[in-house]
Structures are given as structure tokens and as C-alpha cells.
Amino acid sequence: MEHVYDAPHATRDDLARLVDRFYAEVFRDPELGPLFAPLAGARWPAHRLRMTEFWSTVLLHTRSFRGNVMRKHVALLPALQPAHFARWLTLWRRHTAEQLPPADADTLFATACGIARNLHLGCFGTVPALHVDPQGVRLATH
Numbered sequence: 803m804e805h806v807y808d809a810p811h812a813t814r815d816d817l818a819r820l821v822d823r824f825y826a827e828v829f830r831d832p833e834l835g836p837l838f839a840p841l842a843g844a845r846w847p848a849h850r851l852r853m854t855e856f857w858s859t860v861l862l863h864t865r866s867f868r869g870n871v872m873r874k875h876v877a878l879l880p881a882l883q884p885a886h887f888a889r890w891l892t893l894w895r896r897h898t899a900e901q902l903p904p905a906d907a908d909t910l911f912a913t914a915c916g917i918a919r920n921l922h923l924g925c926f927g928t929v930p931a932l933h934v935d936p937q938g939v940r941l942a943t944h
Contacts, residue, residue: 810861811903817861818854824897825850833889837881860913861906871917872924879925884941887918887930892938915939 812820828834829842841849852869859867875882894914898907915932922941923929930941 810906810909812861812906814854814858814862814864816902817857818850820897820901821850821853821857823901824894825853827893827897828890831889831893834886834893837878837886857910861910872921875921876925882925884922884926884930884943887922888932888939888941891915891918891932895934895939 825838825841825846828838852867855864855867856869856871858864891911891914895911898910901907902910919929919932926943928943930943933940933942
């Protein structure tokens, strides 16, 4: 089977704008805002850079992100709940689709879904099924 690799069209600057716009909505969101509030204000510039490096590593293969994503999310328990993953993915899907070329948006959304499944497993002990429809993303556990 032959695989053809399509280089991403988005740039690191595109990803930085995506992170800015996405998290601006996350901070305002009634479900996610309280969970992410500690990252707002003085902590935001450093976190913004980390998130830009994370998504640059995912899409652009920069290898510029270092960190333990699982540990950071487990530390949010018990405030972090399964519904937060569905809401985050719903917003992420919309923002990537609006701001990036379709292939890049699809890559980032698919990667985010995989990360969400793994984080859910690490935090709650189950791997959820993700149901995506025009209204958003829903999680179902078996």
C-alpha cells in the first residue's frame, strides 16, 4: 500500500492564531471557562506558547513541545469531568474547521480525539466512544 504524505499548509503563526482564538472562547465558555480560569491572566502567555508548541509538534512535526500531558490533566481531578472533553472537542472542531485548510483541520481534530480518549482513560478508567455530528461531539462510555 502506497501512502502519500501531504505536507501541512498551516504555519506556526496559523497555529498561534488558532490557539489564541480557541482559548479566548474556552475562557468565556460556561462549561470550560471555570476549569481553564487559572490559565488566564498572567499565566496565559506562557501557556499560550506551550499550546502553540504542542500543536506545532502535532501538525508540523517540530518536536518543540516537552511535557507530561496526562499528569497535567489528572491534576485537574475532580473538577475535570467527562463532559469537559466533549465540549472541548466540539469547540476545537469548529475552530480548526474555520481557521485552517481542511486537511490540517482534519488532522488536528483526529489527533485531539485520540488524545481525549487517552486522557479519559487515564483520568476515568474508560475509553469513550466519540460521536461527532453537526451539533458537536458526544462521549459515550461502555
